Amino acid sequence: MTINRRAFLSTLAAAPVLSLGGGAVARAEAAGAGAITHGFTLGDARVTVLLDGHLPVGTQLINGYDEARAQQVLAQGLHRMQDNALTIPVNGYLVERAGRRVLIDTGTAQLMGPGLGALHAGLAAAGVAPDSIDTVLLTHMHPDHAGGLLAADGTAAFANAELVVAQREWDFWHDDAILASVPEGSRGFFDMARRAVAPYADRLRLLQGEGEAAPGFTALDLPGHTPGHTGFMLDAGGEGLLFWGDLIHSTALQFAEPGWTIAFDADPAQTVTTRRRMLDRAVADNLLVTGAHLDFPALGRVLRQGEAYAWQAAPWQFGL
Template structure:
């Protein structure tokens, strides 16, 4: 049994530790099921080669948005091609491979088989690049939700990236490993703490915990973006005089949250802080004309933030960007 999309997106449902990894992963593609075809997009930023790896899609039900307003949503949806399905808005789950010289860095690891058949393709996309899991030197984790950390571990409980150092925020690590916090949440939510712990456990001897805004590895700076989770972190890549911000889950819905940045979702640990961080990041992105990408921005997830009246809009980069 796996945790499927409906179980996860219905709220923090019960998830016994025994069900968190189902044993259906494929070892030679970093724990990814093979039902979905590999989807990826590559471009260059300075001397770095960046590959966006699509893990799949999941529906974000409207009931998960705080203060959801159907009329406002209809106005926002009418400006683009996003369509509301009976299950909600389909959003992507993106991960990233960054190659600089001999270094191969992964930013987030997808879901593996934790969240159903429409996800779990990141390992296959990575394999399509010709890069083996054993060649990954560093995994930069934005946060420890299952759509980001699930692919870190294979079905047998071993590390999917056996030679990689895992980098994660100290605040994030402490939150998910705090027994008192886990005991304080509803019983049905504790499985997610077990899942977070289980996916990072194989990296205990190759773990680096980071604090605040700081250089992580050459060319990468960690940027605290708290709210969605306490230690939610983005990573700025500086390469050849160019910058690209990997901002994790600053937004979940391209269609709605640029237009209504105060709309948060049920999985934001601190809704008010999430909205505050989002607006600050939007303002910085506009002021600095930042090129950015995010885990749930429409694939391939590259673009800029524009000011749009009192709100914001997303400008996607052309598909040929960087070629």
């Protein structure tokens, strides 16, 4: 299908937004309605998971989808399909370490409908002012990751932050030849990406391959979902956490069926190759991982399950 803003918004109507509650979840009352956060300490870092909201992914968006197999997988867990869609979260991350504040992805702001856009309220709930953010690390420039870079008036939402993004990602979205070659309905993605990052032009750092993205963070090249899709490994004084962006969209289905991709994966074959490589690494190294669309609060480990994988969520006490 054509990847455009209308397609994104149409998926929002495909299934109801799920509610979350209980546990060590902070809700913003005065700071902002709908804000949900989950904070925990890892080594010498404090990490806060910021729930931007939820969006439904219809089965028509899943490449390789097989209804019988999907129902078999779903029957083994607690996820349920509603109106031929699975609801997935959009997560961002605040990492406070060594006196610095790093934000990984920024949510959607107002780009993708009323069920999203709560990340800034989550920051307020955590007592963090946008102008206190030192660095914003972008996994990629899709609107559910870069949309929150902008304030409502179109200025930079993070007035003092350096923006860090992969050179290959930046080049893709700013290439006029590529823009001219895509279907007209998909060009809105390029417009949204360019507008989101434009106010940061004077404090932009472009990553050249893998290496230090910020103090304590190593960039990892994870191409496929987008050409410059990037993960970040946090070294928190001997404790590690892998932020893998959009390596997995559906916790319910893609660990069991890692060959299934989503319509928004720019290169499905490369996406699967990258996914299997990183899932294998996560298993072999027993990594603690988190991702933008893993079930909130999105912390856990990857297990081997035959030729596929399984997700083991961290106990809720992890956040205490």
